[in-house]
Amino acid sequence: MSARILVVDDILANRRLMQAKLEAKYYSVLLAENGPHALEVAHSSAPEIILLDVMMPGMDGYEVCRQLKASPETAHIPVVMLTALSETADRVRGLDAGADDFLTKPVDDFALMSRLNALLRYNAVTNELRQREASGVKIGAFSEDEASTLNRPVNVLVVDTSPYNIKRLRDPLEQAGHRVFTLDQADGLKQSGNEKLDVVLLGMSNQGYDPLRLCAHLRTNDATRALSIIVTVDERDVDLAGRALELGASDVIQQPLAVEELLARIRTQTRRSRYVEILRNRVDRGLELSVIDQLTGLYNRRYMNNQLSLWMKRSSMGGTPLSVVSVDIDHFKKVNDVYGHEAGDRVLKEFAERIMANVRPKDIVCRPGGEEFLVIMPETGGDLACSAAERIRRAIAAETFDGGTRSASALEVTVSAGVATFLGDEDTIADMMRRADDALYKAKSAGRNQVKSLAA
């Protein structure tokens, strides 16, 4: 897949060389010759990846990276640092400045292209989420909950056939505050509840299994596909690393392992996957709020109409029955007028809880507005719906409601309910709702605190 890549290097010949390499693979290339220029282009031209030289006069690569990652407009752009140095300390410094990856000059073409592909895949996922700007989905500030997501302990699964290798990894990881699991402990982790694995550390060289197949398996398995996979390879197995990245590995680290670098790469990968998790949660939470009535937590009118139309279609196709129950609190206006809105709101909330406690999981309880409620009952005929409505009526009348003030601490509340059943293809939402309301009206006129259907 093609992409727009920003190349930052103070030496013209280096820029030209990298440009030629990338354009030969049909990437489109932006160029910058120093740090401030790079920051400017990153803001104005929205590159998808930045290749950043470390050693530059004036502002060096570490500082450029720090500034890119500190700005909400550019923080999401993956940065690959390029350096002539291959000291662990330099790599750790780069990763800590927020770099997503690190390549040593002269840059190996195969290594470069497989890194670019892996980063573009990551972009494809986050971009779709980031584009949802409404509702604060775009990451700006983190809430407290989100910050705790970012900072919870990291669970690392170490996959290696040598007990010696596992032990050598376990100690420094645990010292860094991570929790380490091996394959035979992974099931235990799953069973322990809401604990989630973050990173798989996968030994690629000299293993008793085919490491590429395991890598592919982790990526195609629903339970493991969202994990960060860091593979460790011997220096002579560079090709293996490239193929692992192509199959979906998130990062590669070369043996012999430098602990500091390993920890920095785990930090980077964890930050990324938790960032995606936060984006997803923001979108989902936003969508949830759009279908929920804020006072009671029941579904709102919009969702009610969606679901009703969906279930009417299913009922038409599958021939299963469908009913709705319109529920209305008797004389609710009085509660508001006599005891105030706050007492009224408390009654509505408790009312919603009692309904929820008296319906089946498949029933859809909605509050289209005010003191009206509607229960959609899929796969339910009129008689069954009437007895379900009767159960609700009794649950409301059985105990008084607490309006929260002394005078309103034991309010007698009753409801009237009207039941309507779907009549098949020709029926419409409006008609079915009107029949439910007509039945409700019958219940009200007959003295309230009762259930009626039109037939009855």
Place this chain on the structure above:
Amino acid sequence: MSARILVVDDILANRRLMQAKLEAKYYSVLLAENGPHALEVAHSSAPEIILLDVMMPGMDGYEVCRQLKASPETAHIPVVMLTALSETADRVRGLDAGADDFLTKPVDDFALMSRLNALLRYNAVTNELRQREASGVKIGAFSEDEASTLNRPVNVLVVDTSPYNIKRLRDPLEQAGHRVFTLDQADGLKQSGNEKLDVVLLGMSNQGYDPLRLCAHLRTNDATRALSIIVTVDERDVDLAGRALELGASDVIQQPLAVEELLARIRTQTRRSRYVEILRNRVDRGLELSVIDQLTGLYNRRYMNNQLSLWMKRSSMGGTPLSVVSVDIDHFKKVNDVYGHEAGDRVLKEFAERIMANVRPKDIVCRPGGEEFLVIMPETGGDLACSAAERIRRAIAAETFDGGTRSASALEVTVSAGVATFLGDEDTIADMMRRADDALYKAKSAGRNQVKSLAA
């Protein structure tokens, strides 16, 4: 990237051969030996792509495809049909049954792998959206608006250096009801407003340009990246087709062009890209609703708090001022009590419109609840905020409001407003809101219909 692929073929040797090919590339493979079995596996195991043999005893591939595409649970899975036949009529029949692509047996490895990659990329985009289940994002039924999105005329851009080729394509496309543009007309299309290009038809062989570079350019350019790109190649340029798919082309069709096949492929591509458009709109619309007050269309309390915390942070970092104006309708309870809730709601709506007409685009107007409103004014000091609030006050008092009934057709409405300004790092949302409310209280006590800040 690895993936789970379902191979459907009635002949054991064919299944084994395809399985070996795919597993060599580390795909994980599911197998089915007939149509009903394929439908079962597709539902139970959620494959990411289905390779479907056409000629099978009992239920043939066309029928399997139709049933897969008719079921909401499997409709999104790309289907590639495999056949010994290479008649255009068969391909068109497959595409019309909903197939996403077509390969002729014996299957060329390179062609197969590049098609799989292209389809997996498409999956990566749609899966992220499809997973947002709340709020009816998942495609079930289409609304009227959505159906009209699906059925609007298709705008096709034909890119070819030969006027003869262009003419040969234009006629059949226009007869099929599509609208055809050439490169020199593309600008005109852009300027004509909300018209959107759907498909680019890109000649790859014997052109005066580098077709791969153009393909990459279309995919990296913001204005064109979401387009479907169908490339046309000569039979001898199969490699070129594969590379185009790798760079992001959506589909390939071989010269000499069969018009029926071309039209079927355009239908398939357009259906796919509009499907993505509908998914995106559903997510965006859902998110929008979660931050909007349904009565007035202003932002709700949740968004107000988000934005306020965001702008306070920006103000802290950048040193620009920030103010808020708390606005409250004077004696609003009376409107409700005397003229009823409907009149009250009409007043709130018109009130919201007048505020919106009297603020700057960067101001954020919120209705946290009831008759309270809050305007967040980024990059605005206290004095400027006071004059802005004064402008709002005058706009409300200047003309009567129409409550919708004869008795309520000319209501005199006034507002009081309190202004507070951000005090820097130590300041909190709660403190700033309290200061705005204190100022508002001062305005009320001083006789209403006026603006106060705490300092004044």
